[in-house]
Amino acid sequence: MTRTQHSADVSVIARRLREARLNVGISQKNLGIQAGIDEFSSSTRVNQYERGKHVPDFQTLEKFGSILHVPTAFFYARDDVTAEMLLLFANLPRSQQNRALSYLKKLGQKGVG
Amino acid sequence: MTRTQHSADVSVIARRLREARLNVGISQKNLGIQAGIDEFSSSTRVNQYERGKHVPDFQTLEKFGSILHVPTAFFYARDDVTAEMLLLFANLPRSQQNRALSYLKKLGQKGVG
DNA sequence: TGGGAATACTAAGTATTCCTGAGTATCGGG
DNA sequence: CCCGATACTCAGGAATACTTAGTATTCCCA
Numbered sequence: 001m002t003r004t005q006h007s008a009d010v011s012v013i014a015r016r017l018r019e020a021r022l023n024v025g026i027s028q029k030n031l032g033i034q035a036g037i038d039e040f041s042s043s044t045r046v047n048q049y050e051r052g053k054h055v056p057d058f059q060t061l062e063k064f065g066s067i068l069h070v071p072t073a074f075f076y077a078r079d080d081v082t083a084e085m086l087l088l089f090a091n092l093p094r095s096q097q098n099r100a101l102s103y104l105k106k107l108g109q110k111g112v113g
Numbered sequence: 114m115t116r117t118q119h120s121a122d123v124s125v126i127a128r129r130l131r132e133a134r135l136n137v138g139i140s141q142k143n144l145g146i147q148a149g150i151d152e153f154s155s156s157t158r159v160n161q162y163e164r165g166k167h168v169p170d171f172q173t174l175e176k177f178g179s180i181l182h183v184p185t186a187f188f189y190a191r192d193d194v195t196a197e198m199l200l201l202f203a204n205l206p207r208s209q210q211n212r213a214l215s216y217l218k219k220l221g222q223k224g225v226g
Numbered sequence: 227t228g229g230g231a232a233t234a235c236t237a238a239g240t241a242t243t244c245c246t247g248a249g250t251a252t253c254g255g256g
Numbered sequence: 257c258c259c260g261a262t263a264c265t266c267a268g269g270a271a272t273a274c275t276t277a278g279t280a281t282t283c284c285c286a
Binding site: 055057058061071072073074075076077078079081082084090091092096097098099103104107108 | 187191209212
């Protein structure tokens with residue numbers, strides 16, 4: 001009975017993948033094909049990933065991320081707050097990302113004392 | 114000649130793992146043992162991970178993250194800026210994480226126009 | 227100077243996991 | 257009812273990781 005957060009017995013990667021795909025609104029098969037998976041195994045493979053039956057390798061998840069507009073690290077974020085942070089951060093231009101970094105450094109310094 | 118960023122031909126995971134381990138200053142073998150890997154294969158396995166010869170599964174990386182004080186998603190961050198963001202964010206207490214989220218949302222809204 | 231221990235690293239065979247191909251289940255429209 | 261689309265399952269062959277045995281290098285110190 002170890003469960004850090006609310007939902008699901010499915011793996012983190014599986015859950016995040018489905019979350020991201022449904023957000024964009026494409027089918028499992030379509031996602032796989034866009035990622036370069038053979039059209040005849042695409043449906044099966046993506047389904048196995050989302051059901052947590054098998055685990056996609058890093059390169060595949062990088063392609064999924066690029067198609068679904070999420071950073072790759074998002075798929076590995078167990079914590080919802082971290083996941084949301086990654087989404088927000090990825091959508092910023094580089095200059096504002098640097099600003100955000102400065103802001104967090106200040107927050108961190110205050111918090112220690 | 115495709116290289117998004119400066120360094121290394123070694124995989125993202127391999128590079129981040131070594132980075133995090135050296136920061137803490139423990140040996141490959143020691144890291145593996147702390148993560149529950151058999152002491153007789155620990156050295157080999159962690160070395161294979163850091164050389165990019167093999168890829169550790171998610172659960173193993175979660176243990177490494179907890180030992181090395183980095184969030185699991187850190188190991189999958191190709192971009193250095195995102196990696197640093199994850200480290201800073203993980204070190205904040207929950208209340209300040211929420212603050213950081215609000216800040217990122219504001220930055221995002223301004224940037225779109 | 228010459229062990230000995232610690233660390234990093236490699237090769238190869240076995241063990242484990244994934245990918246492919248074939249198939250079932252369900253739903254909605256025509 | 258039938259068709260296409262989507263989601264999903266299973267089994268065996270294909271690919272990858274894990275274990276065992278070993279090498280190379282450095283540092284310590286007797």
